[in-house]
Ligand SMILES: Cc1cc2nc3c(=O)[nH]c(=O)nc-3n(C[C@H](O)[C@H](O)[C@H](O)COP(=O)(O)O)c2cc1C
């Protein structure tokens with residue numbers, strides 16, 4: 001049943017850009033839900049710089065290149081997607097829309113792009129697969145002190161046909177999100193982290209973001225990559241790399257991809273904007289594995305800049321949630337379609353007919 005805060009009475013104004021969806025979500029979600037989604041760590045410097053950093057980068061458009069035809073398709077891990085934007089893993093979609101992750105999965109299936117499902121989903125991975133059986137999905141994994149929890153998730157998602165594991169490595173501890181502390185953020189009683197139904201032995205006691213606190217294993221280290229590889233045949237992508245040193249280690253440990261990410265500025269405050277880290281990582285990796293990024297993508301020209309700096313694909317976090325809050329599946333589709341149209345236009349206005357033609361020559365040299 002639809003919650004009152006999901007009322008569509010205000011859905012009539014056309015949405016033109018992603019920040020229109022943000023404004024809708026800000027006005028319609030409860031304060032504690034909005035604050036949770038919007039949160040950055042501490043003073044939110046990194047969260048905000050993720051967006052500002054794109055504004056400091058200038059493009060060098062080429063002209064007279066017959067852009068009457070354009071093609072935004074690309075591939076990730078060998079699979080074709082309609083354009084180089086996927087959905088980053090974000091928790092608790094049922095807080096934004098009653099169908100939660102089922103709506104997100106259907107929207108990404110319809111648009112033909114990749115949906116990275118969060119461990120912290122409010123629908124189970126089985127329900128998500130049943131809702132969008134032909135969707136292209138990766139699964140985001142955390143490593144728990146009780147390794148059996150992570151192991152079981154890996155086996156479940158592999159059996160369900162998820163195509164890669166995205167290991168999030170920037171949360172040895174949860175960042176300090178001031179508003180969540182002030183609001184004493186908690187999932188409402190009708191929602192839970194569905195993937196863990198009945199799996200935590202000691203469910204009584206303190207809870208943090210829907211699971212017993214201190215469940216995550218802060219001792220996780222590079223040797224755990226080998227442990228994970230021993231559990232699965234799925235490709236492994238490491239999410240949360242920000243330096244060339246760690247990018248090199250990722251390649252040496254035999255993973256198939258990296259997501260340059262600072263968790264939307266929700267973990268270490270004072271770290272760099274992700275777009276500012278991208279070229280050093282791409283230069284280090286030199287095409288040995290795929291490099292993706294997330295953080296602060298709000299327009300088609302942001303996507304273009306990230307690809308010009310070497311990202312194979314980018315992922316959006318909060319904007320998908322705003323789309324959900326606006327109109328569920330339709331809202332997420334609209335967000336993706338607007339971003340696709342903006343990206344196509346930015347490509348054409350800078351003289352690119354397809355993603356293969358996007359390269360560093362598009363970026364003003366002072367930014368390299
Ligand atoms: C509300 C929220 C929940 C998130 N949950 C997860 C999660 O469960 N797992 C994860 O790896 N990253 C999580 N992230 C981080 C995102 O995957 C991504 O790195 C970030 O949102 C990208 O920045 P953007 O929101 O500016 O697009 C979350 C981010 C937000 C905003």
Ligand SMILES: CCCCCCC(=O)C(=O)O
Pocket residue numbers: 091120171174208209216263266
């Ligand atoms: C114990 C950490 C859970 C965090 C919940 C999801 C997430 O990653 C977020 O940023 O929020």
